[in-house]
Amino acid sequence: xxxxxxxxxxxxxxxxxxxxxxxxxxxxxxxxxxxxxxxxxxxxxxxxxxxxxxxxxxxxxxxxxxxxxxxxxxxxxxxxxxxxxxxxxxxxxxxxxxxxxxxxxxxxxxxxxxxxxxxxxxxxxxxxxxxxxxxxxxxxxxxxxxxxxxxxxxxxx
Numbered sequence: 705x706x707x708x709x710x711x712x713x714x715x716x717x718x719x720x721x722x723x724x725x726x727x728x729x730x731x732x733x734x735x736x737x738x739x740x741x742x743x744x745x746x747x748x749x750x751x752x753x754x755x756x757x758x759x760x761x762x763x764x765x766x767x768x769x770x771x772x773x774x775x776x777x778x779x780x781x782x783x784x785x786x787x788x789x790x791x792x793x794x795x796x797x798x799x800x801x802x803x804x805x806x807x808x809x810x811x812x813x814x815x816x817x818x819x820x821x822x823x824x825x826x827x828x829x830x831x832x833x834x835x836x837x838x839x840x841x842x843x844x845x846x847x848x849x850x851x852x853x854x855x856x857x858x859x860x861x
Contacts (some may be wrong), residue, residue, distance in 0.1 A: 725781065726794030765844045765851030772840045774858045780827045781858060785842040787821040797823030801861055803838035814844060835860050
């Protein structure tokens, strides 16, 4: 009976630890996402205005922001996002944070993750953004797909 309980406990532990790879697909590897950041004034909080006309020929991507929060101690906005209607490698996710008349963007890689396409975790510095409510959106783009998430509000202290 003790062997049976030990096997069940070991199986449960292995299963729970392997679940992390579904949330963070590069967990335990030395692969780093390529990132770029830029800050610029913005006239509008809508990222779809800058979309190129060729995006309309691409299949729609359903982009979902799973988590968006401000870490005031670290001075960053952290965002987890994914595309829920397909899985593919080779796309990019662009995080846009618009606060007042300022906006900041950052782009990371995306990769296939079982049944979805997952953006690498994104962290963008709060420096240069005014205090108050900010709108967070994520745009996904690949050779064949394009989509923009619904906006999500975060409070910049």
